[in-house]
Amino acid sequence: MNAIIQPQNRVYSRPSLLNDAHMHYCPGCSHGVVHKLVAEVIEDMGVAENAIGVSPVGCAVFAYNYIDIDWLEAAHGRATAMATAVKRLMPDRLVFTYQGDGDFAAIGTCESIHACNRAENIAIIFINNAIYGMTGGQMAPTTLLGQKTATCPYGRRVDLNGYPLSITPLLAQLDGTCYVTRQSVHTPGAVRKAKAAIRKAFDNSIACRGASVVEIVSTCNSGWKMSPEKANQWMVEHMFEKYPLGDLKSND
């Protein structure tokens, strides 16, 4: 075995843009996988010098500590407004936001929809894990009916909490979006597809084709109070029905 472990035989390693800092995410958190993919795609594209990320308020608030590119840290929900300005002022840069469901689809819904509708040439990575992770597991706009959270402890009810918001199909209907897709990172195959989707969205930003939205249906095993693998199973069994995977729009 040891004979195989030689530099010339290496077929997969940590992207160098992902620095050595220990990520604060819980064990098994989908954020880690998506961070890794973002770093890999930027490296593959060779655009580290031209990439500017906007991190959200939420679990990914410290994304800037892990991926070694220039970053802005947005106020809660305003990432797409900030990305709008960055891309308009520096049109040759790769500009992307990285946002959770609370940031993107609750407090930032207005900015999310309008940035997409204005066809801002930005890529949006939208992590939908149906819960507020950082604040301790409260109800998100995307929390499923019946799903228990700290603020709907007996399960989400329509009469009390309304319906889960599936925002990505809304964005697909806007003329300003060029690519809208829903992916996941729970299996090796899903990870490969998600990476291809992020690559496509980033290419779109560089080429100024319009707004791209990559929703990653994700787990929050701590918030869901499950083991990471149980959370993946629960996601497959419950989340995919409301948030089915696949491309919703692709203007090629």
Place this chain on the structure above:
Amino acid sequence: MAKNIGAVTIDSERCKGCNLCVVACPLGVLALKGREVNNRGYHFAYMESPDKCIGCQSCALVCPDACIEVYKCPPTAPPKRGALAVEAERPDQGQALQREEPATETSAQPSNVTLMKGNEALAVAAIRYGADGYFGYPITPQSEVLERLEQEMPWETTGMVVVQAESEVAAINMVYAGASCGKAVFTSTSSPGFSLMQEGMSYMAASEVPALVINVMRGGPGLGTIHPSQADYFQATKGGGHGDYHAIVLAPSSVQEMADFVGLGWDLAFKYRCVSMILADGVIGQMMEKVVLPPQRPRRTDDEIRRQCPWAVTGRKGMRPKNVVTSLELDDDKMEANNLRFQATYRLIEQNETRCELVDTDDCDWLIVAFGSMARISMKAMELARARGIKVGMVRPITLWPFPAEQIRKAAANAKGILVPELDAGQMIEDVKLAVECRLPVEHFGRLGGNVPTPDEILDALTRGFNIA
């Protein structure tokens, strides 16, 4: 004989024992340590059955902490990114896209001396300053700023960006982003919109980014009225948003000053890495006057911005260390140090940048302290008073923060009383009282709700307030 064709290495100190790689492996190669833990207390993953590994990368792909490297022998695919990284220590990422700097000559620009509204002067002066971007939302009585910018089409000439945002909240965050990139960006609004922008201004203060924010005040509270007011004085000068911070507050009292303070505001903002504010009232925004416009300056190039604002988020050209603009710092000691640094900057600004205009203060028995449109009306009231033999002088604060307390104290040295006329219920009067430490009587005169007084009303307030015959 079975031949090993794959292997993985696992950074066991980085591993959090989430077990996802174990689940992802199609051949049952991996397992978590049963009793052994790493320094962080996690049962880390290891190759329990190394002979079964085929180097398929499934484990590494799903690993949230990127702690797995995969090896395969012989490689069946051309070396990928990881392999390249071995050969070059750090691949020189991409080529920085060369950008031709746009021409800075503007065609069909208004002549240098012209007649225009205060709001329009803001717009034209900004283009001529070499502004990089405007982000705003229409609200009366300042909508002419955006209207004039759209008419001028600066994106065709200087390359300046103009965006009508979906809200004041979005607009101020666009400004926050542009400022974080070292660009000369600004927004304009009126009172209700200014309230919405306070959060963003607090973030900009905490991130120490330079920006220009204009508030052409209207009467409040609430939706209030579209007519002039100065009732946002507290909000502008005392911070307005959360946390301990200040913005430099410039108070123009003419269309000329509207134009001049655009450049001054940006110069100060970049000098101190803070927010500059132009606090005008609806009178100054809406009235037309002669204005001498500044000459057209070129916008700064990307290289100039990189040199002048080494902190700015511009992309890691030359793979310099990354720049992050954030207002977040969870380490209490570091956040305290940040706050002390902000305060030190504010003391420096107070020392260097306090501005006011003194009018007939040498011989005055009575002093007026007024800003903006109220200073103009007070000028006429002074004339009327002096015609009646009442010696009135005036201090007109040009910076409302830092407040010209020292200048007021000196001007009031021989005065018998101070009148503070404002378009509000008594806000700046508090700073005037502090300036003179209540050593002499200080009276307020105000009109509210969008009303503007006549000079006679101010003179009347002075003579009745201080029982001047």
